Amino acid sequence: MRGNTATGHQPVRASTAAFVGTMIEWYDFYIYATAAALVFGKLFFPSATGFYGTLAALGTFAVGFFARPLGGVIFGHIGDKIGRKKSLVITLVMMGTVTVLIGLLPTYASIGVWAPVLLILLRIVQGIAVGGEWGGAVLMAGEHSPDRSKRTFFASFAQLGSPAGLILSMLMFKSVTSLDDEAFLGWGWRVPFLFSAVLLVVGFVIRLSVNESPDFLAEKQARAQRARPAQAPLAQVLRGAPRLLALAVGANVLGIAGFYFTNTFMIAYTTQYAGLSRAVILDCLLVVSIMQFFITPLAAYIASRVGNLRFLGATALASIFTPYVMFNLVDQGSLTSITLGVGVAVLFMGAYYAVIAGYVSDSFPTGIRYTGISLAYQLSGAIFGGLTPLLGTVLAENFKGQWWPLAVLFSAISLLSLVSVLLLGNAGQRTENFQFKDQQA
Template structure:
């Protein structure tokens, strides 16, 4: 997109993409350690009155609460980012996320304060969800809008996506360390260490993010609004009233990257340990290896997508993801580290490549003045509807299927099919927006 580069809004592609990567890595680390703790320990410590299946379901319920709060964060910080500035919004979300994560690590359990323990856990999870809801869209835009040319937006926006596997890798490493402790130590204090470690990362994140200048496209749009001297409508109102079909399509386009990810990286922990009787160290080792693979797949996928065409690339990866869950469960059932890693890796290869590219694809569909709000609401509503509910639906299907993984594979295929159809539908409004922006 052609924009003027003004003082305070210079292109900083390397610094902006690095800040987007580090910032989202910290944000997603905070979010993922909660998901891992929900699968491994929260049911026992915060819902001890409901053991087994119902305790796991209750813990995943608090996990889903964070997703339900994310659209609120997208609306609040989308408004801040579209009207006040991308950078200001991202500084606030980083502070909120880090602070809440530290507080969760200090939270007393049910044994200490009774019912207040799960109540406070849910409240903190709500705030965490609001923070993540405002983070993702701003990070994608700060990286993409600082790209040196329009045709590199997909690649630079992918650095925000790179923070997701990096955060997961870091969270897996932390939990591998603490789960190696004796069970008694892990349950009493070991699980808190990954949460408290967020204090160190919060300082690092601030130091990096504070040095990035405002997005040049936002600066240009702000100057244009001042010249026109027109009363602007709230960005959320513009999105809901002026582009409801675009928003719905963008919501569905994000499903594979969100719901598919939490299927493989959150639900599969509970599925393999609870229903297949695997050692938790095995599945955590598997997810660590798969996350490392996804880390390298992300920039490679963005690079390839720029060469073959972003739309064509997304269609291909979504189509592949429709069939991979059947191979995944066949291999996971064998129960070895190699078979489980290959099985989950096949599924993550497809959805990870899709996830790397979908952010830039969706952001190109919205005009600059409402882009932060548009992509944030699309992503976060998709997360609220599909992401948070996927581990719950998967747990219910696994409980009722009694060893038959076919319903679970069909669930993953349906997730992929929703995104496949939506990406096809989104191409026309995206092309129209790109033509208007470069006219």
């Protein structure tokens, strides 16, 4: 029984809090990604010029992804055992504080090798915070849904925070990239990071206004009546559902790796290999992010009408072919052609991303759901999300003037998710047909 916490204004309030909270978290994450592509190589790795400096800066970006599974385990345990709300408040404060500290960090010119060391340490903490944020936000929105059939739609509001955070980060960087190089490298790049302090206060107040998840409260009550205590959520996921976890990891790849392909790697590709200005690509990504913002709720609504599995399969299949259109248009070099090219890829990828969170979360039972979806999403991010910009940069350097290896990389990402989501859709892999030993006590 869901209880009266699912009635009244709580579903809307929970969805709003999930949206605002994830918008702030992803804003913090994206400004780091943008700074890594534009300035960190020059400021924190000055001895590694050109390609190697960019590779080193994107390497610090990847470090955050490797830390995210740890955050998923830590905060998944807190969210499954103590409460979704407590976990989300902690992750928000961690993320905002670290982002402000990055904005205050001295560069290599000031403190030498300690600058990149501190940058990497702060990035690790940032990755841990994001690792715990996403799963809790998805669950707080989805589990407050007044109707199970609408869970994917409500969960999509947490996904809506991703394009919103990117829009905000692009606007902030657009405002400072108009500065001359000296001012931008001197202090301009710090402004987006310091602005996070304002967002932290807003997000903290909103997040405190939401009640605990009704599904978690019901599970907590049921847990108290069981004959013996259950194992830790992580142990239950790894021992009871390894195949389910692996398929969930694969299903998330397109939404994560595909996104960082278009929104992180493409910044480096267009500015360093296609000869375009940073202002042009940032303008393009801003327009595309606005498009994705509106695609997200529309895609979730359409999926609720035609079926989640059918919708995910169709969008993943289409994404296999979109990079060839994207690169052909990007090579034309105009703002319009670049925006259309990246927009085609993001259209289907963004629609897929909107729906996959609610679909995967429904694969795990309530008692281990936070840990299960967080670990799946963050492992996918660590393996595929963080490495995709690096691999793309290596391919671009070794195949200068040729974009087909990059298009093949994007197609492979899409194919992996297509196969995974179809296998995840088999009746035997869904929660109602999957037996977890600890749930039978």
